[in-house]
Amino acid sequence: MKIGEMIAPRVAFGDALVELGGINSEVVVFDSDVGESTQTARFGRAFPNRFYQMGIAEQNMVGAAAGMSTLGYIPWVSTFAVFLAKRAIDQVRVSIAYPKLNVKLNGAYGGIPTGKAGATHQSVQDIAIMRAMPNMSVWVACDAVETRQMVLESVKHRGPLYMRTVRCPVPVIFDDNYKFEIGKSYTLTEGNDVAIISTGMMTPKALEAAKELDKEGIKARVIHMPTIKPIDEEAIVKASREIGKIITVENHSMIAGLGGAVSEVLTDKAPCYLMRLGFPDIFGESGDNEKIFSKLGVNVKNIIESAKRMKRMNT
Amino acid sequence: MNENLKQICKDIRKSIINTIANAGSGHTGGSLSAVEILVVLYFKIMQIDPNSPDWPERDRFILSKGHASPGYYCTLAKRGYFSEERLKEFDAVDSILQGHPCMLKTPGVDMSTGSLGQGLSVGIGMCLGRDKRKMDFNVYVLLGDGEMQEGQNWEAIMYAGFHKINKLIAIVDCNKVQLTGNTEAVLDLEPLTEKFQVFGWKALECDGHNISEVVKTLEGAKESSESGPVAIIAHTVKGKGVSFMEGKHQWHGKAPNEEERKQALAEIDSSK
Numbered sequence: 001m002k003i004g005e006m007i008a009p010r011v012a013f014g015d016a017l018v019e020l021g022g023i024n025s026e027v028v029v030f031d032s033d034v035g036e037s038t039q040t041a042r043f044g045r046a047f048p049n050r051f052y053q054m055g056i057a058e059q060n061m062v063g064a065a066a067g068m069s070t071l072g073y074i075p076w077v078s079t080f081a082v083f084l085a086k087r088a089i090d091q092v093r094v095s096i097a098y099p100k101l102n103v104k105l106n107g108a109y110g111g112i113p114t115g116k117a118g119a120t121h122q123s124v125q126d127i128a129i130m131r132a133m134p135n136m137s138v139w140v141a142c143d144a145v146e147t148r149q150m151v152l153e154s155v156k157h158r159g160p161l162y163m164r165t166v167r168c169p170v171p172v173i174f175d176d177n178y179k180f181e182i183g184k185s186y187t188l189t190e191g192n193d194v195a196i197i198s199t200g201m202m203t204p205k206a207l208e209a210a211k212e213l214d215k216e217g218i219k220a221r222v223i224h225m226p227t228i229k230p231i232d233e234e235a236i237v238k239a240s241r242e243i244g245k246i247i248t249v250e251n252h253s254m255i256a257g258l259g260g261a262v263s264e265v266l267t268d269k270a271p272c273y274l275m276r277l278g279f280p281d282i283f284g285e286s287g288d289n290e291k292i293f294s295k296l297g298v299n300v301k302n303i304i305e306s307a308k309r310m311k312r313m314n315t
Numbered sequence: 316m317n318e319n320l321k322q323i324c325k326d327i328r329k330s331i332i333n334t335i336a337n338a339g340s341g342h343t344g345g346s347l348s349a350v351e352i353l354v355v356l357y358f359k360i361m362q363i364d365p366n367s368p369d370w371p372e373r374d375r376f377i378l379s380k381g382h383a384s385p386g387y388y389c390t391l392a393k394r395g396y397f398s399e400e401r402l403k404e405f406d407a408v409d410s411i412l413q414g415h416p417c418m419l420k421t422p423g424v425d426m427s428t429g430s431l432g433q434g435l436s437v438g439i440g441m442c443l444g445r446d447k448r449k450m451d452f453n454v455y456v457l458l459g460d461g462e463m464q465e466g467q468n469w470e471a472i473m474y475a476g477f478h479k480i481n482k483l484i485a486i487v488d489c490n491k492v493q494l495t496g497n498t499e500a501v502l503d504l505e506p507l508t509e510k511f512q513v514f515g516w517k518a519l520e521c522d523g524h525n526i527s528e529v530v531k532t533l534e535g536a537k538e539s540s541e542s543g544p545v546a547i548i549a550h551t552v553k554g555k556g557v558s559f560m561e562g563k564h565q566w567h568g569k570a571p572n573e574e575e576r577k578q579a580l581a582e583i584d585s586s587k
Contacts, residue, residue: 028447052443060436060470067440070426071448075440090430091467095437099418099427 001144006169009201010108012144013165014039016151017076018046024155025050030065030077032058037167038108040078058083062091062103069101074155080114081107081123081164085130096160097135104154105130105162110140110200111251112279112293113168118286123164124279128256130162131229137161137182138229140200140250140258143172146226149180157182166251168289170201185232191219194310195239196303198249199225199258206249209303218311228258233265240270245310247275249303251293254278273313275306317526320358323393324350324526328556328583330389330402336576338406340414344566345459346386348490348523348551353390355529356455360537365395368422374452375441377426379434380459380488381415382568388412388421396423432465434458435485439471442480453482453537461493464502469514472544476515479543484536485516487546488523490553494567511546523549556583 001007021027021043028050035041035053044051054061058079065075077084084092084107096103107126114121130138139161141147150163173188188203189210198206203224210220221243223235239246246266248259259276266272279296293299327350335341357363361374378387385405392399397411404410411420415429426437438456445452462468475483487507491498498504511518517539521532529549536545553567554560557579571579 049447054474055470057470057474059432059467060439060474063433063436063467063471064440064443064474067426067437067442068444068447070437070441071444071450073444073447091433091436094427094430095433 001172003172003175005172007144007172008167008169009141009144009147009165010039010167012147013106013108013141013151014042016148017043019148020151020155021047021050024074026072026074027155028052028068028073028075030054030061030075032056032061032079032083034079034108038078038080038106058088059091062088063095065103066095066099066101069103074102074104076104076106078106078108080109080121081126082109082121085123085126089129093133097133100135100159102158103160105160107162107164109167110164111166112284113166113289115167116286119283122284124253124284125255126164127228127250127252127258128260131256131261135160136229137227139163139227141165142200142203142224142226143170143174145172145174145178146180149178150226153180153182164200166201168201171204173204173207180226183227183230183232185235186224187235188222188224189220191221192243193219194307195221195223195243195246196249196307197223197225197236197239197246197258197262199228200251202249202251202298205300206303208300209307212300212304213307218307220307225258228261231261231265233269236262236265237270240266240272244272245313246272247277247303247306247310249277249298251298252278253281255281273310275310277302277306317530320354320526323358324354325583325586327354327386327389327393329580330393330399331385332557332571332576332579332583334385334389334402334405335570336573337403339570340406341385341570342382342568343385343570344492344553344560344563345380345383345488345490347555347557347560348553349383349386349457349488350555351524351526351529352457352486352488352549353386355526355533357390357394359530360533361455362452365423368396372450372452375425375438375454377434377438377454377456378416378428379456380431380462381428384412384414384416387416391421391423431459431462432467435468435471438483438485439475439480442483453484453540456485458485458487459493460487460489460491460498460504460507461501463487463504463507472511472514472516475544479515481543482540483544484540485544485546487548488551489548490551492553492562492564492567494564496564508548516544516546518546518548520548520550523551524555556586558582
């Protein structure tokens with residue numbers, strides 16, 4: 001994986017799952033007839049005896065994974081984020097989160113990019129929903145390198161976790177030295193004019209914006225936040241105290257996602273100016289991903305404009 | 316043996332009444348209807364060790380109709396998983412005995428339940444894990460008949476039937492009454508036995524209050540389940556054993572007052 005190479009996190013997820021399966025024989029995978037899309041079919045081909053095809057029945061799939069985990073296995077349950085975080089959410093709540101069972105959830109096709117499938121398949125509330133669930137850790141993968149590391153790291157975290165990946169190719173931004181750690185953020189650019197806190201596929205866009213801003217003399221501190229829960233409070237408080245101007249960017253509704261999580265920390269510990277870039281409270285639509293991001297006001301241009309507005313504000 | 320089980324059922328019925336009356340809350344009707352099923356499972360059929368609730372080879376039990384927790388807890392206490400004295404803590408703050416079963420809090424509880432329709436899927440997962448580990452225990456799941464209205468059950472039934480999941484036994488406590496009324500009026504399930512059969516299950520029926528029938532049916536189910544999933548439709552009476560509760564949906568989730576408690580205990584005591 002070379003920096004700048006375009007790789008879809010779903011593909012990286014599928015590959016990493018096969019790698020993990022080779023390392024850890026307790027890992028099993030549950031699919032609800034979307035394995036060719038979410039790429040877990042690769043695991044199925046590599047380890048047919050550890051792959052469970054549950055049919056288009058997400059609720060049963062989640063429950064069966066819960067039951068299997070009581071025997072010490074580590075199930076990865078994979079389907080589109082919309083179905084995991086909504087259709088089967090009560091099963092996630094009662095059969096996994098409440099008894100704190102060691103089940104890993106892959107919400108594939110997070111956010112807007114769904115291959116033009118439109119509003120019914122765009123998962124823009126999953127971070128909010130999973131974040132509000134006790135015992136649930138929430139990870140949002142950025143590029144192929146981070147996706148792989150999260151998958152390999154997943155078995156070290158005992159208990160439920162929700163990992164979100166996207167369908168579309170995303171540029172690789174991390175090199176081999178990158179090490180994902182739960183609850184830790186990564187400061188990717190130094191700057192004291194404005195802080196941009198981003199997660200998932202929005203981090204490459206934040207970096208692109210920071211580069212443009214730099215040309216105009218605005219120094220942005222890009223903080224990449226792969227774990228939404230537990231969130232890196234320290235980095236948020238530090239940015240508030242040192243800069244006092246924060247923008248959050250995410251491929252998710254403005255309600256209760258990364259922006260919500262950051263604003264909660266700020267409200268409790270270190271209030272400052274905050275602008276949240278996320279989707280308005282509406283359903284999405286089919287179409288080209290970048291056009292939708294732009295229409296909804298969550299793209300590189302919007303980050304740049306927001307940063308400039310922030311810079312002008314007096315604190 | 317059956318005489319002994321009969322006495323245990325009587326004791327547990329009284330214990331249920333006292334536990335719910337003491338807490339002022341709990342599901343009376345669906346606890347009383349499941350007594351014989353629970354007692355036969357825990358005192359005769361299941362391979363378990365109350366002194367070692369996490370024994371890996373034990374048979375598993377899932378109370379999918381989690382609201383029947385008073386019946387479940389009274390059975391577990393009587394079987395020795397914890398002291399019967401603790402039943403007084405039912406539904407109280409800080410108690411190990413939650414309104415609905417919690418596997419992290421109560422010794423002997425194999426799965427947390429409460430939101431209806433989820434137990435059978437978990438049972439399937441336990442069977443998948445067991446087979447992969449090459450272990451040999453049975454998995455029993457107790458469901459309510461009203462609970463069969465939940466769609467997830469039919470996903471699970473379809474999966475288990477198609478894959479011939481063995482040593483999985485679903486028991487439906489068919490007491491014919493749910494929260495707001497008679498099941499046949501709320502949303503009829505019949506023909507339930509045939510529905511299981513067309514989904515690839517073996518389905519048996521029994522009188523869920525006749526101990527020797529319950530024993531015989533469960534033993535038969537255990538044997539048949541070697542080659543695929545088995546359902547037992549246990550015909551029961553909601554509120555069984557207390558005349559003024561029997562068949563009354565009003566007693567689905569209501570606690571008896573002091574006078575009702577005394578009357579219920581007297582009736583259970585004097586029953587044959």
